Amino acid sequence: MKTLGLIVSIIAGAFLMYGTIDMPDWGDPNSPASIHVSPRYITNAATETATPNIVTAVLADYRGYDTLGETVVIFTAGMACILLLRRRKDVRKARR
Amino acid sequence: MDFIIAKYNYWIYIILMMIGFYAMISKSNLIKKIIGMNIFQTAIILFFVSIAYKKGGATLPILTHADAHGEHAIQVAGYLNPLPHVLMLTAIVVSIATLGVALAIAIMMYRKYHTLEEDEILKAIK
Numbered sequence: 001m002k003t004l005g006l007i008v009s010i011i012a013g014a015f016l017m018y019g020t021i022d023m024p025d026w027g028d029p030n031s032p033a034s035i036h037v038s039p040r041y042i043t044n045a046a047t048e049t050a051t052p053n054i055v056t057a058v059l060a061d062y063r064g065y066d067t068l069g070e071t072v073v074i075f076t077a078g079m080a081c082i083l084l085l086r087r088r089k090d091v092r093k094a095r096r
Numbered sequence: 097m098d099f100i101i102a103k104y105n106y107w108i109y110i111i112l113m114m115i116g117f118y119a120m121i122s123k124s125n126l127i128k129k130i131i132g133m134n135i136f137q138t139a140i141i142l143f144f145v146s147i148a149y150k151k152g153g154a155t156l157p158i159l160t161h162a163d164a165h166g167e168h169a170i171q172v173a174g175y176l177n178p179l180p181h182v183l184m185l186t187a188i189v190v191s192i193a194t195l196g197v198a199l200a201i202a203i204m205m206y207r208k209y210h211t212l213e214e215d216e217i218l219k220a221i222k
Contacts, residue, residue, distance in 0.1 A: 001122060002122045004122075005118055005121045005122030006118060006122065008121065009114045009117045009118040009121070010114070012114065012117065013110050013111065013113075013114040016110045016113070016114075017106075017107060017110055020103050020106040020107065020110070021103075023103065023106055025102035025103070026101075026102055026103070026104075026105045026106075026146065026149065027149045027150060027151035027152075028102075028150075028151070029150045029151060029152060029154070029173050031147070033147050033148070033177060033179070033180065034150060034177045037179060038172075038177045038178060038179045039172040041178055041179065042157065042170060042172050042175050042178065043170050043172060045159070046159050046170070052158055052159040052160075053157070053158045053159075054157035054158065054159065054175065054178040055157055055158075055178045055181045055182055055185070058178055058179065058182045059182050059185060063182065066186060067186075070186050070189050070190070073189065073190055073193050074189060074192075074193055076193075077192075077193035077194070077196050077197050078196075080197050080200065081196050081197060081200040084197075084200040084201060084203075084204050085200050085203060085204070
């Protein structure tokens with residue numbers, strides 16, 4: 001089982017290494033991630049949101065619904081933890 | 097040589113990710129599996145943050161001048177890509193949420209079977 005896991009992870013890593021041949025170079029200013037959406041945020045964040053920190057502007061203004069969903073994720077995780085770890089009184093009585 | 101310098105950051109994250117993946121699929125202790133999951137998520141976060149980097153004097157995406165005209169006009173190449181940073185802020189929150197739920201489930205398993213070893217739990221279920 002352990003050797004099988006090692007073989008599977010090495011094969012998956014080899015495929016991912018093969019995929020990096022097509023990735024943009026490290027620190028390339030003209031990489032696809034840097035020329036498509038983010039220039040609009042960088043140039044318009046100050047005039048549209050009046051926030052100097054562009055990360056904050058994108059997080060809370062442009063992608064506010066994303067942050068709302070994030071809080072839903074936190075809430076769901078917290079509720080799941082409470083429901084799992086709560087010790088119910090009737091169960092404890094039944095065990096005795 | 098240029099090829100290695102341009103891509104070695106991705107290889108480091110792939111190695112880290114595969115360490116986490118191996119821990120997830122072949123360790124039998126549940127806590128070790130959870131640690132492997134966290135290493136996996138950290139590798140993805142580092143990968144995205146490295147995508148955001150721009151060579152050539154780019155600074156953090158915090159504007160230094162309120163007046164964005166004339167000599168202080170905003171140059172796109174002068175600021176790092178803010179989008180991967182935002183996405184990884186969300187990913188850190190999701191990784192904390194999954195870690196919390198996974199640890200809660202591990203505590204429940206320990207309360208019920210008094211062990212965290214996967215094979216002993218499977219034996220107890222049968």
